[in-house]
Amino acid sequence: MPLVNNKVGDDCTVGTDKALVDGKAQVDSLIKVVACYRHLASYVGGCTDSLQLRDELRQTREKALTLAVSICNHLTSHLRNKSLPEGQRKEMELLWVAFSSSLELLHVDMCKVFNISDIFSLANTDALVQTGLQGGGSEVAARALSLPDLNLAPNPTLSAGLESQERSTMEQEISQMDHMIDDMEMKVNVMRWMVEPHGPQYAEVLSSSDSASLALLSVDEEQPGHQPPCQRSHIHVLLLLFAVVLVAATLSVCIIFFT
């Protein structure tokens, strides 16, 4: 009997382990998508705002929502399972917290994009704010959708119908998210103060190679307004050098000439 029990237990734990791993993977990808969505959202209303960007936003949003729905079902079913062992339950709750926070982030970003697209309609490109950005969000979107390359079909021309259709879809999606969040809270009772995180307080430094962008910023800071004179001084130095080289060359030519 114990053997049988163990076996059942093993199956159970194996099952939930797999479920945990699954859930973790899904939550991770949701977090990634949400992060990418945020980056894309910062393009909206700026000078690089375009139909393509909106399209990318839409796709990212859809991906996020599908992920969210599946995680929701997954986690809800597992957390409502009373026979879940304690350790697993804790892990699930951690995932739950991460999931709900990502949903909040996504909700906020979606609302922001909705508001901004209200103010900035693509029909009037003059009104788009000159933010200094040059590139579009294609690479970020590609990362979000986990596609190596984002090959979008050329978009149809902008029409009023398209924009309002977009708006209504967005509204629907936002309300869908609202309901999902509400449902979540109704169905599963996770006490947030009981959840303990695993990770360290400070995340480890990911890479130092990107200090280049920091360097750009710091250079900017240290020499406020000094850029033009600095470059001018570089040019002066170069000219001086050039002049010295010239003089040396003529001198040597003269020497050769006279000897």
Add this chain to the structure above:
Amino acid sequence: MTIRNPLRDHGQRYRPRIACLKKAEKVLLEMQDLKTGVKSQPQRLVITTIPHAITGEDIISWLADRFQVDTQEARSFGSMLVALGYIYPLQDHKRLVIKPDASLYRFQTPYFWPTQQWPVEDTDYGECDGSRSHFISHPVTNTYTFPYTIKAIYLAKRNIRKKGILELHEQEHYNRLHKWMNHKWDFIVMQAKEQYRAAKERKKPDRVVFDCQERAYWVVHRPPPGTVSAMDYGLDRLIDPNADEAKTPDFYARIMIFTQQSIMRPRVKSSVSIGALVKYCATYNSHDPFLSKCLPSNPWLTDDVTYWTLNMPYVEMPTKMRVERWTFSFAELLSDPRGRNDFRLFLKKEFSGENLAFWESCEDLKWGEAATMSEKAEHIYKTFLARGAPRWINIDGKTMEITVKGLKHPHRYVLDAAQTHIYMLMKKDSYGRYQKSPVFKETVKKAICPEEHHFTDAQLEQNAKKRRPSLSPIILRQMEQEQRAKMAATVDITQLCRFTTPVPHLAVYSGITDFPSANASPSLPFLAHSPACPSPISVALDSTSASERRVEAGEGEGEGNPAAQAAAGGNVSKSRMALSLHRLLKRGCTPATMFASLSPKCHSAAGTSSRIQPISPDQPSQAPPRRIGNFFQIKVDIPPECRIYPIESEDEDEENRAASRGGVGAKEIICPWESLTPQNGTG
């Protein structure tokens, strides 16, 4: 134009949060227009160039041009745009100001605009369409703590990029957030990593721009310590004043009261009211620091507090502007503490200081604590209103009647009628004389007119650095109380009339006065001044009640002066005064003990007998003993000799009673609201 909810909000018009944000957005959209906006240039960095950078001087000149204002104002406006977060500086990113030189700025992306921080809560404000109202504000998602999550992610991200880059206050924030949102920490770190990785997908210049944008956003919304944030908007409204209110009976009762009061309100023709407004504006135009120059300089603009020090409440020498304001209206004079002191000085010279003292004590009653209200009312009555009160004020019989009747059940506004009467008296009579008086002329001559400051920019920066917080209100209140105590310590009894019981604690209302010197010498001046001090005799003459006159006359006769009935109250007072002073000199008491013992509230004066007794115990016949009943008599529990001049009742058979009682030296002034018992000798 429709006025929404004309009745229900009762003046609580809808006040959106920082309404200037919407307007700033419109201006910004104009500014960034390629053709008509501020011209942009590329920003050259070491490796790359980033477009759309604008210089500070371009911004200022564009604003000055667009709004037709001068450079200084355009500069302030530009700084406001930066402080709100619509434009961010590329160099010196922590100081959110516009510098009128070639320093560079850039427009903030709409994602980071300040209006975006209230996406869900603001759905019902302003011109929203119904479609947004279904965005539910979740208690779970908790829009109040959410910005902290984002901040935590931002700080974690910066930490990931380079450890140790967080400044001290950011470090503290980080630790605090970690403690508070511990359960989410895994998520926060993961999200930070993902955002960081996603950013790496972007091109280098875009990454730099995004970093700048995010950094600027956080400088605006979580300013470093010691800086002023433009996003402070005061208290959050908990309810929307324009939201629908539940129709309870209370709600309707409130509306009924409001409409009834609206009907009862006195009406004024619009031409009259507009005329008054125009006159007010014309008079105060040069005194308004917004509309005209503030001498020496406006502290809010130049950070130099000379203006405030020169205009302290009790300053020795007021400024010319302040003195000029006193001539505008009597209310101005009284509301300025320095002006009131001046006026008090003048009244002291005119010997009508009790008016102002009464007015001040009424104000004290109106605005004071409820606990001490009835004592205060009693005290005021004994001091100012009662017959034979030490500082008796001259109000007409009708008002006196109303007041006294009200004093039976004293409340805050019981003395309103009397106060108004006295106020009008002072305004019509004393105020005019004050403006022509030497006191005022002297003050005008001594008033200072400070030179205007002309600060250079460097000096302005110095001033800004030297900014210090002003005196704490607690200290100010202590100073005021000390001042008042000082004033209270010196009571002027030259103002008191013959039936005086100078009361030390009464001094709160008496203003700065000299301590009474020995009475012997001032006796004659006293007599000379007595007409100015309305004696009960003159009141008796004013009043309509015949019995009082008779009683007075009786007492006067009793004193041996048959001329009591005559209008020459001065004679009677003279005689009485002479009598009392004579008694004083006879007994040879020191003033101090005498005065102390004369305090109506003094219980301990048993031993010392009062020297000033208007009615001596030798003449018991005119001691109208206390009548019970509907009358205002101040009952004072002091020994017989100390009793002050009694209040006679208006009763016709007072005399008879007085005769019958006899032998009672006990005169008491009994307050109407106190229970009265028949007098006996010892009281």
